[in-house]
Amino acid sequence: MSKQYTCDDLVFDIEKMSVRTDRLERSLNYNECLLFKAFLDNASQVLDKETLKQAGWPDTIVTDSSLQKSVQKLRLAIAISDCVELRTIAGVGYMLYCSCAGANESTSTRCAFNSLTLAKALLASVSLVLIVLSFFNFSRVTNTHLVSYRHDGYEIMELNHHRVLKPKGMVLPLKIESLIEHSKCDCFYSVAQTEGLYTLSVYDNVHRRSENYLFEVETLPKVIKELG
Structure with missing residues (x-):
C-alpha cells in the first residue's frame, strides 16, 4: 500500500x-x-x-x-x-x-501494459542520452584527427544552424522541426521515438548540460507549448 x-x-x-x-x-x-x-x-x-x-x-x-x-x-x-x-x-x-x-x-495492482511501455520508453531515453554523450566524448577525443563518432543507426541533420541527432529514416514531426528551428538556444538536439512516445534530449553547448523530455505523441502540442 x-x-x-x-x-x-x-x-x-x-x-x-x-x-x-x-x-x-x-x-x-x-x-x-x-x-x-x-x-x-x-x-x-x-x-x-x-x-x-x-x-x-x-x-x-x-x-x-x-x-x-x-x-x-x-x-x-x-x-x-x-x-x-x-x-x-x-x-x-x-x-x-x-x-x-x-x-x-x-494497491499494487496496475496495468502491466503501461509499466512495460514506460520501461521501454525509459530504456530508449537512456540509450539516446548515452549515444549523445558518446558522440561528444568521441568528438573531443578525435578532433585532432578531424574525425567524429556516432552510432551507425543515427544521422545528423541541420535545422537553421541547429544540429539534430535522429535515427536514420525517421521523419521529424513538423511541430518539433519548427520548435528547433526557432530556438535561440545554442543547443544540440536528439530525437527518438518508441512505443508511441517521443524522447527529446537537449544539450546546451554553452553550459555543458542536458535536459531530457519523454512525452506521448498525443500530448506533443501541449509539451511544445511548455518548451517554447
Whole structure:
C-alpha cells in the first residue's frame, strides 16, 4: 500500500515520486514532489511564493528563480493530463486548478501494459542520452584527427544552424522541426521515438548540460507549448 493523491485524471504517487494518467507516467525529483503535494493539499487555492518555497525546500533559502524553474518542470510533467493546470497568478503566486483532488491509499495492482511501455520508453531515453554523450566524448577525443563518432543507426541533420541527432529514416514531426528551428538556444538536439512516445534530449553547448523530455505523441502540442 502506498499513499497517493488523485487530481481529476492525474495520479500522484508519493512513494514512486511520479505523476501518471492512464496513458503515461513522469518522474519528479524530491523538491518537486514536496511542491506538488503542497499544491494538491491546497488545490484551486492561490499559494504565494514564500509558502511554496517553504513547502518545497524546508529550512532552506531558495530564490524566486529556483521556484519558477521547478514550477515550469511541474507544468511539463502534468502536461500529460487533459484537465489539471498549474496557473500563474500575477503578482501573487500560483494555483493548481483541478475540480477534484484528494489523498487515497492505492494497491499494487496496475496495468502491466503501461509499466512495460514506460520501461521501454525509459530504456530508449537512456540509450539516446548515452549515444549523445558518446558522440561528444568521441568528438573531443578525435578532433585532432578531424574525425567524429556516432552510432551507425543515427544521422545528423541541420535545422537553421541547429544540429539534430535522429535515427536514420525517421521523419521529424513538423511541430518539433519548427520548435528547433526557432530556438535561440545554442543547443544540440536528439530525437527518438518508441512505443508511441517521443524522447527529446537537449544539450546546451554553452553550459555543458542536458535536459531530457519523454512525452506521448498525443500530448506533443501541449509539451511544445511548455518548451517554447
